Amino acid sequence: MSASMLELNNLSVRFGGNEVLIGMNYCAKPGFNGLIGPNGAGKTTVFNTITGYVMPHAGGGALDGHPLPLGKPIASARLGIRRTFQTPKLVAELSVLSNVLIGVDATLAGLRGVAEFFGVSGLQKATHQRALDLLRDFGLQGDANKPVSSLSLGTQKVVEVLRALVSRPRVLLLDEPAAGLSAVDVDQLVEPLARRGQDEGLIVVIIEHDLELVSRLCSRVAAMHFGRIVAEGTPSEVLAHPEVVKSYIGGRVAAEAE
Template structure:
């Protein structure tokens, strides 16, 4: 469902989703520290939420003489799940690396919540509100599930060596807030029973959940999922679809995912953007993109 879709009452669908979350019992919601960063209890929607959260305009990336991305443009609106598809080498991960500032782009612009990312230092991306998972898991395998998730929440903590060494009250409050967020996320993603287990001892599908939980612990407005279905079996794929929807519906987090598993993309996405050889070849609803002649040609090498 697109964020721009209206309910029978005339409210945006994303507002109804977030309202349902806010109306849950106090014990089920993440507590909010007055002096800390925003937590998962989503604010009420405003008309500005109908504007793009992420706006990509004419982004071009070259590696020597190779054009990895050529004038790619699309928007992601608040509350959407947008799928980014394309054959191998289409430029999907390159685009993700531009959004997370691992790569620079020559031309074009990327605006997130109205702010340009082009000159933003990469270490400020998480603080701005963008989280990310990776194709190759980047977990601390010798640490526990809980410890990995806690690490994700520390990008918002404040205070240097002196403040932390003397355990000022602000340090204690922030640690409590990060712990509460971690516990909520582990419960949401089915990791609570494994909180004290080493990540290396978990099945691969659960390691994927740990990486997602760590990305969400930073309380992002937008999470970038880089091939979340890779290596998962059929049952785990079904679980993943449900988790992605819960991330959007219960936490109010907008989702942009790169994925080769077409069934998952078409079932979970509100809109789909298709790339081929670094160019955008289609954009629309899953049904529209799936039947687009350019998309069929890119995947099958034949005309529709």
């Protein structure tokens, strides 16, 4: 079986006269792929483009050789691409379990076979079971029926990841999952995710400013600055790269010292 791959080719995005992504070439494989860079570098715009919310003016990409459906969020989801947001976007008045089940669409990639084989009620059973399995794996079985708004930010971020995972995506895009979380919350999120991700051959792209976490999780990292990738490689290679030190890490060290 050939390994799964998400690729971006010459991806270019502009908002008015502002060039936000400039001919970006990128490749992510199963496992954790880090995407780092200073505020405004264009990281979230990469996710918005992959998921079809932002239309590039040039270039495109592919998942396992299938062209990304540019500008089409539903078609992107059907290809197996899911994401989380910098600030969780959940339905506050619904329960944890209902929020996870929102991620299910009978026509989505990983579940289509189940629907064809077992029919819709079989699909409902299978997805309900998958949601419960995910809640258990991530330590939230006791919270399934609580309103999601009653939970901490850390737990809400886990719920958002489970909503993305419930439909068995091929690609999971995480936008700053550790922001605002304690070290314990981060472990509650990433440890079970690493296990699931490995079992399911998931490509995870993780935007994160917590560089210790990036170094710990990711085998490959790409660093962006002003809409371009300025360094790619292992975490230690990228974090020591002169362009990355100059554009990102130097500024952070100076800001932390103030």
